[in-house]
Amino acid sequence: MTVPRTALAMVLLSTAVVLQTAVLSRIPLPGATPDLVLLVLVGLALAQGPVSGAVTGFFAGLLLDLVPPADGTVGRWALVMCLVGFAAGRSRDTVGRSTFRPLLVVAGLAAAAIAGYALLGLLLGDPRVTWTALTESLPTAVLYDVLLTPFVVPFVMSLARRAEPEPSWARLPR
Amino acid sequence: MRDTRRTRVVLAVLLLVSFTLITLDLRGGDSGPIGAIRSATGTVFGPVQRAVAAVYEPVRHFFGGLGHDEQARLVQLEKENADLTLRLRTSQYAESRAAELDALLKVAGLGQYRIVPAQVIAVGPAQGFAWTALLDAGSRDGLKVGMTVINGVGLVGRVKSVTSSTATVLLLVDEESTVGARLEGGLTLSLANGQGGTQPMQLQVLDPRVVLAPGDRVVTRGSDFVSGVPIGVVTAVQPTQGTLVRVADLQPYVNVRSLDLVGVVVQGPRTDPRDSVLPPRPSASPSASASASATTSPSGSAGATASAGPSAGASPSR
Numbered sequence: 001m002t003v004p005r006t007a008l009a010m011v012l013l014s015t016a017v018v019l020q021t022a023v024l025s026r027i028p029l030p031g032a033t034p035d036l037v038l039l040v041l042v043g044l045a046l047a048q049g050p051v052s053g054a055v056t057g058f059f060a061g062l063l064l065d066l067v068p069p070a071d072g073t074v075g076r077w078a079l080v081m082c083l084v085g086f087a088a089g090r091s092r093d094t095v096g097r098s099t100f101r102p103l104l105v106v107a108g109l110a111a112a113a114i115a116g117y118a119l120l121g122l123l124l125g126d127p128r129v130t131w132t133a134l135t136e137s138l139p140t141a142v143l144y145d146v147l148l149t150p151f152v153v154p155f156v157m158s159l160a161r162r163a164e165p166e167p168s169w170a171r172l173p174r
Numbered sequence: 175m176r177d178t179r180r181t182r183v184v185l186a187v188l189l190l191v192s193f194t195l196i197t198l199d200l201r202g203g204d205s206g207p208i209g210a211i212r213s214a215t216g217t218v219f220g221p222v223q224r225a226v227a228a229v230y231e232p233v234r235h236f237f238g239g240l241g242h243d244e245q246a247r248l249v250q251l252e253k254e255n256a257d258l259t260l261r262l263r264t265s266q267y268a269e270s271r272a273a274e275l276d277a278l279l280k281v282a283g284l285g286q287y288r289i290v291p292a293q294v295i296a297v298g299p300a301q302g303f304a305w306t307a308l309l310d311a312g313s314r315d316g317l318k319v320g321m322t323v324i325n326g327v328g329l330v331g332r333v334k335s336v337t338s339s340t341a342t343v344l345l346l347v348d349e350e351s352t353v354g355a356r357l358e359g360g361l362t363l364s365l366a367n368g369q370g371g372t373q374p375m376q377l378q379v380l381d382p383r384v385v386l387a388p389g390d391r392v393v394t395r396g397s398d399f400v401s402g403v404p405i406g407v408v409t410a411v412q413p414t415q416g417t418l419v420r421v422a423d424l425q426p427y428v429n430v431r432s433l434d435l436v437g438v439v440v441q442g443p444r445t446d447p448r449d450s451v452l453p454p455r456p457s458a459s460p461s462a463s464a465s466a467s468a469t470t471s472p473s474g475s476a477g478a479t480a481s482a483g484p485s486a487g488a489s490p491s492r
Contacts, residue, residue, distance in 0.1 A: 014219075014222075017219075018219065018222050018223055018226050019226065020299055021223060021296035021297065021298070021299070021308070022223045022226040022227045022230060022295055022296040023226065023227075023230050024299070025296070025297040025298065025299045025300065026230070026234060026294075026296070026297050027234075028431045028432055031300065032299070032300045032301045033299035033300050033301060035299070035301065050181055050185075051180065051181050051184050054181075054184055054185050054188055055184065055188065058188045058191070058192065061192075062195075063215075064299075064302070065195075066211060066212050066215040066216075067215055067216070067219045067223075068212075068215070068216040068219070068220070068223075068296070068306075068308050068335070068337070068340060068342045069296055069297065069298045069304075069306035069307055069308040069342040069343070070298060070302060070304070070306070071298060071302070071304040071306045071334065071342065071344065072302055072303070072304055073196050073199045073200055074195050074196070074198075074199040074208045074211070074212065075191075075192045075193065075194070075195030075196035075197075075198075075199060076192075076196060077302075078188075078191075078192045078195060079189060079192035079193065079196070082185070082188045082189060082192060083189075086185055113301075114301050117301065117302075117303075118303070121303065124196070124200070126303070127349045127350060128303040128304055128348065128349040128350065128370070129303055130303075130349070130369075130370060132370060132372070132373060133303050133370050136300075136372055137300050137301045137303075138301075141301050
């Protein structure tokens, strides 16, 4: 991964994690917290493709796992977000420069991220994953994330495109 | 678009690393390598989170009226405000003021807890399913893992991990949280289990002879947490015929969605405060939550050790 692109991803993701824990999750919204990290990740992956998406997603998830007050098993968000980044990157060509398709991508991936995290929790025997918790957080998360998408994703995408068009090692045969 | 071999290799490696991390964390716990990485990350991000929270705090208070709870609180505070203004304007200003201060001092001493005040600076996102909060006080302020965290109305939780400048609190409503409890006026061993922030807690009374009723109040028993801290009120009794455990829904006093200033008990009371920290019966005092903010108000900088009751005791305005 090239230097400006890596630096951009690091800065954006760290900012997103801090804002998500210190600001967004303290707003007394019903249900879930707006998932700023996921939105930034989708923006980066849409600009950069599946391989960078997966790598960026892994580190984004690692931040979610590690930055306090996170209390889940480390590696859970990393795994889920790695797949989210990969999927977002793969949808890059389908999304193109469309306005509405990113909304669909975010809606699908927001739901998939929470469902995946919950499923992983069930496999690991996490007592916190309950049907109530899932049904409360999943629909609201999708709603909040879709609402925030127009403000975050295009901005992140343009920043990422400006940082560098596309690294040679991640360029895929079309 | 087709995935190349390289894509698949990268993805497979990342997933493998994730699984390795999960395994390492599950096996090592807080003492393992993952625990060290976690606390290092906390040390790095802690100051940033503090700074952002400091900027955000005034904004949060400004928009505080958005939630329903805040609305109810606003109405209550307005009522109290009117009441107090009236009282201020009536004659014996100085006398009543002295009396209020007297009452306040008495409340502060009720629980005999030594607390370090701390501000909540971050909360775990709801989709992580964990109910945790980050405080702006850490090991350099004398905080240790396992300490009880209270606020003006009752029990908040317990310190789960500390870095030098921050501490993560496992809130009492988290599914992993179990609080040793007892009913007001009794000694029967009970457990208050968290069921997630939006659900009432579950109270298990380990004695089938106990008759539970809505309105029964519950305090900490004092083995894992300091004793006598108000936990909540029984709202509904579950049918448990033929079992040896009585089960009820328990509404915690603390609202975990709007935590603000809390106190970490660095030294418990020398003698069990029994039920003295519970607020007066509801009919007697309309201002249980309001009296609280008065006692914990040595607001601000963590590290200042203050001796204050977790309040909620007798309303100081009487």
